[in-house]
Amino acid sequence: MHVLQIGPLWFPVSRDAAGGRETLLAGLIAALEKLGCRNTLLASGDSQTPGRLVPVIPRNLIAMMRDQQAWELAYYEQHELSLALQLAGEVDVLHSHLNPGAFSLSAVPGIGRRVLHTHHGPVWGDLQWLVGQYPDLWLSTVSEFQARQLRAAGARRCTAIHNGIDVAAFDFQPRGGDALVFLGRLEHGKGPDLAIAVARQLGRPLILAGPKTDGKFFAETIAPHLNDNIRYIGVVNHAEKNALLGGAACALLPFRGAEGFGMVSIEAMACGTPVVALANGALPEIVEPGVTGYLTGREQELPELVTQAVQLDRAKVRQRVAARFDLPIIAARYLDLYRQIAASKN
Template identity: 35%
Template structure:
């Protein structure tokens, strides 16, 4: 997502410096703090050590920039709250964790951006600057012309909160084939063996394994709908807009960010349970796939995301200016 934002900002004429690994592909000015992505470097045992180097390098050069934008959770808070350059942090993860409360009680003035309004609920005390939804480049995923969809799709991790068992039941009750493109993490292996594996043997289920970015268009674009029966407060749910980019509607449970992302009756259906999800499958014919794509372009392209972030940067600078004026007048 950082790459999509960076590319869109550069395309819109902004001067962007990206602090990232040396193997990053970017149109911005790249400042490499480590030769390759940490998750791909087999020599790395402590991923926080390179992050500390990154933060120190940004601190040393902070005066070169109008705004600093972080995407590494709360790690910059203490260091950058003590310097004058305006900064903000986009919070990408779940926030309903008790250990986060003292962090945001301590750093109440640090400006943060949410990726959905629902994500904010556990931390009302945080200094929320704006909500900016994720966005994708318009050419990354496109509808398949003259498609004849033949199945429901599930794309995501095999874990209890993602609801693959519910997706299998929904497809079966709707009389539809379900294709499953899913990753099985070590932490979820026992859940897979005990709960999911027996369901995979059902005749209407096809497990195709984990897929890459290049395979998503064919997988999502040929589906009647993406089934997204989550059971946790998903902060955003990128797969929903990936499906929309392909013109594929989404049937999603009313949890977390879902009602913010899915326009009910336009880009999909927001449902409460498995029974209403089965009923929604029967109504998919009422959703023109071209309208689903239009909804994506209007709200969830990387161009829209970049424009919304620029507006957020401008608001941050205005707030900083007002703060400086108050301090000058007070003295």
């Protein structure tokens, strides 16, 4: 089996990527290679992969935009799709992680029946409309929460495969510290302001990490509360994330939006750190109440749930994430789907 992985261009595909899709793809390719599945990756030239890398652009688009070497995604993505067409004859399956830019590949004669589209983000009405027009697209989602919405819109070939991580790449910490941790984009939808309110109510230290994607929100809502007890440390690489999550008493992830998955939740669990979150999107599929953390639909209940979560058995938290979300398990499910697609006649 040889798969063309069509990766996003915003960040490099690597274990240290700032983007969740890029982080997942780096680990997924490594796990697939170990299963004997060859991979060719279309991505930025600064990506890191054990497969064959075909650079679409020299560096990730965020860096190029920052240095005023690029201004708009669409033109670079069109070039990526052209490269995918050129390489299609060399592979068994084309696996797109672009949504929605690559859906047109499924209409190309001789190629379309071999294209899998993985949807990583929220399911909006526009996508549901498209699925209704083309119900036989090969689709995968990263949660049943997403898949149910697409099947309801008419999708006939939609498989939910959870995101995964290399659990062995995260150090288990049998005892966390006193601090809470929030890891994610610093924007209203991710709820870092809620994390600050919980930490202040409990009198616990809080460490915030992640990119500042909304400067106004950060300046007005986050920055005024920063002090020695509530700190913002910026974007972290894998080693820093490993230490940060493992050293926390609890990962507090009060995401207001309907998360398609929530990678940071399983990364925290891999370190043994329990998770407390709002019960939105796919998080009820990930967090097992009373075992790996707690969920609630009410913001005012978060402080009490943190108090309960820090008492959970951290070894059991690690065991559950390894049993459910370790990358070899996830990669095997994708490989089964690739084989099904390659064997399909239409």
